[in-house]
Amino acid sequence: MSDASDKPLATYAPVHTKRAFEEVTDQIRGLIARGALRPGDRLPSERELAEQFSLSRNTVREGLRALEIAGMLELRKGATGGAFVREGQGDAVISSFADLFILGKIQPGHLTEARQIVAVAVTRLACQRASEDDLDELEANVEASRQAVSRGDFPERTRINLEFHRLLAKCTRNPVLIVIYDAMIEIQRQMLEVLPAAPNSAVMPSRERLLGYLRARDEDRAAHEMESNLRLLQQHYLSEQAKGSA
Amino acid sequence: MSDASDKPLATYAPVHTKRAFEEVTDQIRGLIARGALRPGDRLPSERELAEQFSLSRNTVREGLRALEIAGMLELRKGATGGAFVREGQGDAVISSFADLFILGKIQPGHLTEARQIVAVAVTRLACQRASEDDLDELEANVEASRQAVSRGDFPERTRINLEFHRLLAKCTRNPVLIVIYDAMIEIQRQMLEVLPAAPNSAVMPSRERLLGYLRARDEDRAAHEMESNLRLLQQHYLSEQAKGSA
DNA sequence: CCGCATTAATGGTTCATCTTTTGAAAAACC
DNA sequence: GGTTTTTCAAAAGATGAACCATTAATGCGG
Numbered sequence: 001m002s003d004a005s006d007k008p009l010a011t012y013a014p015v016h017t018k019r020a021f022e023e024v025t026d027q028i029r030g031l032i033a034r035g036a037l038r039p040g041d042r043l044p045s046e047r048e049l050a051e052q053f054s055l056s057r058n059t060v061r062e063g064l065r066a067l068e069i070a071g072m073l074e075l076r077k078g079a080t081g082g083a084f085v086r087e088g089q090g091d092a093v094i095s096s097f098a099d100l101f102i103l104g105k106i107q108p109g110h111l112t113e114a115r116q117i118v119a120v121a122v123t124r125l126a127c128q129r130a131s132e133d134d135l136d137e138l139e140a141n142v143e144a145s146r147q148a149v150s151r152g153d154f155p156e157r158t159r160i161n162l163e164f165h166r167l168l169a170k171c172t173r174n175p176v177l178i179v180i181y182d183a184m185i186e187i188q189r190q191m192l193e194v195l196p197a198a199p200n201s202a203v204m205p206s207r208e209r210l211l212g213y214l215r216a217r218d219e220d221r222a223a224h225e226m227e228s229n230l231r232l233l234q235q236h237y238l239s240e241q242a243k244g245s246a
Numbered sequence: 247m248s249d250a251s252d253k254p255l256a257t258y259a260p261v262h263t264k265r266a267f268e269e270v271t272d273q274i275r276g277l278i279a280r281g282a283l284r285p286g287d288r289l290p291s292e293r294e295l296a297e298q299f300s301l302s303r304n305t306v307r308e309g310l311r312a313l314e315i316a317g318m319l320e321l322r323k324g325a326t327g328g329a330f331v332r333e334g335q336g337d338a339v340i341s342s343f344a345d346l347f348i349l350g351k352i353q354p355g356h357l358t359e360a361r362q363i364v365a366v367a368v369t370r371l372a373c374q375r376a377s378e379d380d381l382d383e384l385e386a387n388v389e390a391s392r393q394a395v396s397r398g399d400f401p402e403r404t405r406i407n408l409e410f411h412r413l414l415a416k417c418t419r420n421p422v423l424i425v426i427y428d429a430m431i432e433i434q435r436q437m438l439e440v441l442p443a444a445p446n447s448a449v450m451p452s453r454e455r456l457l458g459y460l461r462a463r464d465e466d467r468a469a470h471e472m473e474s475n476l477r478l479l480q481q482h483y484l485s486e487q488a489k490g491s492a
Numbered sequence: 493c494c495g496c497a498t499t500a501a502t503g504g505t506t507c508a509t510c511t512t513t514t515g516a517a518a519a520a521c522c
Numbered sequence: 523g524g525t526t527t528t529t530c531a532a533a534a535g536a537t538g539a540a541c542c543a544t545t546a547a548t549g550c551g552g
Contacts, residue, residue, distance in 0.1 A: 078514025088349030103334030324545025
């Protein structure tokens with residue numbers, strides 16, 4: 001079917017026959033990247049898009065779905081429904097990151113090592129940039145954790161303790177760090193559903209000290225507190241791993 | 247938010263009517279998470295899955311497509327085609343991360359700040375863990391960069407210089423750090439396509455010094471070299487931002 | 493044994509049609 | 523007049539059947 005005039009020059013490059021729906025995603029991505037579509041904007045309905053692209057509605061939907069999964073669009077049904085450009089959040093990053101764990105690509109030791117690195121930096125930046133409101137939120141979180149413990153609601157305590165990290169990351173005002181840190185915390189959460197949680201009664205006192213250092217804007221002490229806290233965790237997982245492989 | 251009266255007995259389910267294709271993705275994700283499906287395994291054909299799920303082939307395809315986009319499956323067509331569980335790589339993380347930049351959520355200053363943090367840590371770990379082969383690869387990369395400069399091929403030099411970071415991250419042997427760092431480098435690359443690149447003639451000498459420190463396993467000097475290198479970049483972007491908003 | 497045409501299996505695409513959800517307009521009610 | 527209920531239309535969601543395109547295995551002829 002392919003005569004010589006098909007590909008006259010030896011460009012070896014392209015390959016990977018593009019599927020129709022990828023053309024849809026590329027074009028829409030391009031419009032967003034160029035600013036022609038902005039967060040909150042509504043795209044034409046599936047039927048209109050299908051006509052404009054000269055594709056079937058099904059194929060267009062696959063493209064829209066792809067962008068929805070990628071977190072760039074939100075598809076709303078109903079009378080005023082349609083495809084809307086999303087205010088970008090890191091949900092897609094977080095879930096695809098978590099998939100790496102599901103696929104067995106990430107071991108607990110890998111995660112805690114990376115967490116240590118980012119957590120210390122996040123703590124330092126939070127110390128510099130946290131507003132009073134941020135600090136109040138953190139304090140409320142610690143208090144909520146205390147209450148969960150007193151109720152004996154340990155799953156809830158775990159959830160609150162992880163939430164603490166999310167709040168801390170928010171203080172940095174840096175979306176890159178926020179999404180990275182949130183993703184790592186999400187994986188941690190998923191790990192805790194499978195692995196035995198480290199009991200770690202040292203967490204609460206550590207949190208209280210950390211809170212004090214944050215309020216005092218004592219960056220070094222705050223960072224050190226966070227670091228030693230996570231080092232315990234790292235040691236726990238490394239010893240678990242040793243047990244597992246023994 | 248405090249006492250029991252907050253949550254009466256009837257907490258009215260969360261719901262959020264699940265779409266049919268999400269059931270497909272959840273079930274397959276579950277099978278992978280439980281180890282019933284492992285990387286490399288082939289799923290039944292779309293037609294068979296449609297029958298087993300009691301769904302139309304179209305709907306099943308949407309589910310498979312979703313997992314393909316998430317990077318968990320690979321769909322191959324042809325006689326021996328089908329859906330295969332992928333060896334997990336961070337592609338999906340990287341592209342969804344890059345989407346945050348496309349959506350305008352990430353500014354250059356955010357990225358370089360985060361890069362500084364991770365890069366220094368990556369450098370330290372690379373110093374500890376890089377094999378001789380790793381170091382040879384890094385050296386070859388620097389040499390390639392030199393040659394690109396002498397050819398005057400600056401886009402190629404940029405590509406090679408970013409590749410240096412990818413190689414460095416690989417030395418850490420930590421998939422979490424690798425994927426995070428790769429993602430940041432990819433965003434950097436996309437930024438360079440839009441923004442004026444920092445000329446930065448200081449890169450090559452810095453790279454050579456860094457390479458020396460890596461070979462000498464001199465962690466502190468290597469980390470310092472990387473840090474001061476990126477600080478220049480950060481200053482460049484901050485001054486650009488100041489110009490832009492002026 | 494090799495080379496080429498055939499064939500079967502698979503994903504890719506399209507079409508037509510139906511269902512469900514949702515918001516808003518119209519109607520009924522007080 | 524204002525409020526509630528009903529109706530309606532627009533949109534995505536789902537379906538099933540058909541057809542196209544690609545790929546690897548099969549088998550035939552040399």
